[in-house]
Amino acid sequence: LLRRALADDFGVIACGGGALAREEAMSLARRRGLVVNLEASLPTLVQRLSDASNHPLLEGGKLETRLASLLAERRRCYGLADISVTTDRLSPMAAALAVREAMAGYVLPRYRWNCYPPQFAPVDSGWQEFMELGDRTHPVWVVPGQGFEHLPRLLDLTLPGKDLYVLGDGDVLDMYGRELASALTGRAHVIMPLPPGEAAKRFSDAPGLVQMLLDAGATRSSAVLAVGGGSALDAAGFTSSIFMRGIPAVYVPTTLLAAVDAAVGGKCAMDLPAAKNIPGTFRQPSGVYVPLEIIGESVKHPGLRDGVAELLKTCLLAGTRGSAAFKRFVRPDGRLYDSRLSEAIRYALEYKMSIVAADEREEGGERLALNLGHTFGHVVEAASGFRVSHGAAVGWGLVVAARMSVRLGLAPRRFAAEVERLASRGGFWPAPKVSLGNRAIGRLLLDKKRTGNKIRMVLMKGDGRPVTVCMPVEEAKKLMARSC
Ligand SMILES: NC(=O)c1ccc[n+]([C@@H]2O[C@H](COP(=O)([O-])OP(=O)(O)OC[C@H]3O[C@@H](n4cnc5c(N)ncnc54)[C@H](O)[C@@H]3O)[C@@H](O)[C@H]2O)c1
Numbered sequence: 001l002l003r004r005a006l007a008d009d010f011g012v013i014a015c016g017g018g019a020l021a022r023e024e025a026m027s028l029a030r031r032r033g034l035v036v037n038l039e040a041s042l043p044t045l046v047q048r049l050s051d052a053s054n055h056p057l058l059e060g061g062k063l064e065t066r067l068a069s070l071l072a073e074r075r076r077c078y079g080l081a082d083i084s085v086t087t088d089r090l091s092p093m094a095a096a097l098a099v100r101e102a103m104a105g106y107v108l109p110r111y112r113w114n115c116y117p118p119q120f121a122p123v124d125s126g127w128q129e130f131m132e133l134g135d136r137t138h139p140v141w142v143v144p145g146q147g148f149e150h151l152p153r154l155l156d157l158t159l160p161g162k163d164l165y166v167l168g169d170g171d172v173l174d175m176y177g178r179e180l181a182s183a184l185t186g187r188a189h190v191i192m193p194l195p196p197g198e199a200a201k202r203f204s205d206a207p208g209l210v211q212m213l214l215d216a217g218a219t220r221s222s223a224v225l226a227v228g229g230g231s232a233l234d235a236a237g238f239t240s241s242i243f244m245r246g247i248p249a250v251y252v253p254t255t256l257l258a259a260v261d262a263a264v265g266g267k268c269a270m271d272l273p274a275a276k277n278i279p280g281t282f283r284q285p286s287g288v289y290v291p292l293e294i295i296g297e298s299v300k301h302p303g304l305r306d307g308v309a310e311l312l313k314t315c316l317l318a319g320t321r322g323s324a325a326f327k328r329f330v331r332p333d334g335r336l337y338d339s340r341l342s343e344a345i346r347y348a349l350e351y352k353m354s355i356v357a358a359d360e361r362e363e364g365g366e367r368l369a370l371n372l373g374h375t376f377g378h379v380v381e382a383a384s385g386f387r388v389s390h391g392a393a394v395g396w397g398l399v400v401a402a403r404m405s406v407r408l409g410l411a412p413r414r415f416a417a418e419v420e421r422l423a424s425r426g427g428f429w430p431a432p433k434v435s436l437g438n439r440a441i442g443r444l445l446l447d448k449k450r451t452g453n454k455i456r457m458v459l460m461k462g463d464g465r466p467v468t469v470c471m472p473v474e475e476a477k478k479l480m481a482r483s484c
Pocket of ligand 1: 169170171172196197198201228229230231232234254255256257258261262263264265266267268269276277294295297298301304306307390
């Protein structure tokens with residue numbers, strides 16, 4: 001049967017574990033194709049097979065013991081496979097992408113060159129995960145090194161053969177445009193600068209961005225490469241999501257905030273003059289590439305540490321040892337420990353990715369928790385005419401949310417005191433001077449979490465214990481005013 005299946009020139013043959021358990025079969029398969037061994041640990045196998053019936057080889061005796069002895073018998077043969085991929089925590093889609101990636105790095109013996117075109121090569125260091133979202137599953141790479149040297153590999157993997165339209169923050173392109181262009185050598189691309197920072201997100205400019213893509217020659221089979229902070233990713237992501245009903249995009253975040261927050265999750269939004277992030281879409285990127293050294297450079301600018309507030313939010317949400325995690329990443333003077341930047345980004349990304357995987361469109365409640373500190377933060381941003389940055393406003397918002405939680409009897413007093421200490425370590429407390437009259441807080445009426453005259457807010461019962469509270473807007477305004 002195997003010989004017959006292998007007679008075809010191209011295709012994937014999915015075998016059960018027994019088919020290649022003999023050396024003869026394995027060498028036959030290896031002569032005709034590339035053999036990929038999908039591995040899993042014993043506990044995973046036990047879990048996967050615990051309900052299975054009709055496995056004669058596993059009958060008689062304890063499942064775990066039978067499996068262990070089968071594995072021991074077959075280990076030598078399985079070890080002959082060209083590639084092994086560990087699948088314990090992977091969905092079928094993520095496993096397929098992991099296989100593709102592993103194949104990319106495999107140097108094919110010349111006599112078998114036609115089995116697989118070896119145009120990909122994996123990143124040799126750094127962190128790679130998959131944002132698990134069914135058919136929208138995509139890789140997220142946190143890559144050490146000078147900048148964009150591994151980007152072509154991610155583009156080969158995620159946007160093969162596509163011509164690229166680089167929508168990037170103008171100032172970032174001034175700084176890194178040359179390295180970026182050199183990474184894109186050999187690939188059709190057009191570089192298009194966006195206004196730096198929040199100015200990129202003016203909704204009134206959206207038609208101009210779409211027109212710009214069209215004029216530059218983009219078609220339905222093109223793709224966008226979004227480069228910059230959260231603003232550029234939002235603007236480029238939004239534009240890609242509406243251009244000809246949506247073309248794919250890969251994100252390259254260049255600020256800490258963009259790396260730990262904006263780049264994953266698929267929210268793309270623009271700003272109205274009176275309120276941020278009102279026009280928007282959900283559109284997952286095809287891949288995310290976090291250039292660690294560029295982020296490391298960016299956090300040296302005091303104005304570019306907004307991501308520290310999002311990191312604090314993640315630490316508060318992620319578990320019972322959030323304070324300790326935050327202190328491990330952030331020095332007492334508010335700067336990040338250089339040597340722990342990668343760990344901090346991974347910590348925040350892992351948490352956000354797990355939440356997005358569980359509740360992609362903020363329908364189930366899990367993702368709502370990511371808005372901790374944001375309801376009040378948006379009020380401050382708008383009241384200051386956007387002089388107070390998103391991060392500083394969210395940092396302040398975290399303290400207000402903690403105090404509101406105490407006032408409502410949800411959390412003990414010491415919780416709010418600890419959040420205040422952490423916010424002050426991050427440099428967000430004491431709060432910036434912004435006059436918050438009734439009118440400013442009245443902006444809550446524009447909040448997206450409002451339904452009728454009620455608003456949903458995320459508060460905390462303590463470390464790692466977010467809770468959604470729904471209350472009349474008037475009551476929320478009063479409570480907020482007393483807590484800032
Ligand atoms: N879509 C989402 O899920 C999501 C999540 C969080 C925040 N956001 C949005 O992100 C935006 C804020 O993003 P941000 O904090 O990254 O700021 P930003 O994108 O507005 O950039 C701030 C400034 O930093 C500069 N900059 C960017 N990268 C740099 C670098 N490497 N070195 C030096 N300067 C650099 C920019 O030119 C700009 O002047 C807000 O609009 C917010 O709403 C979106």
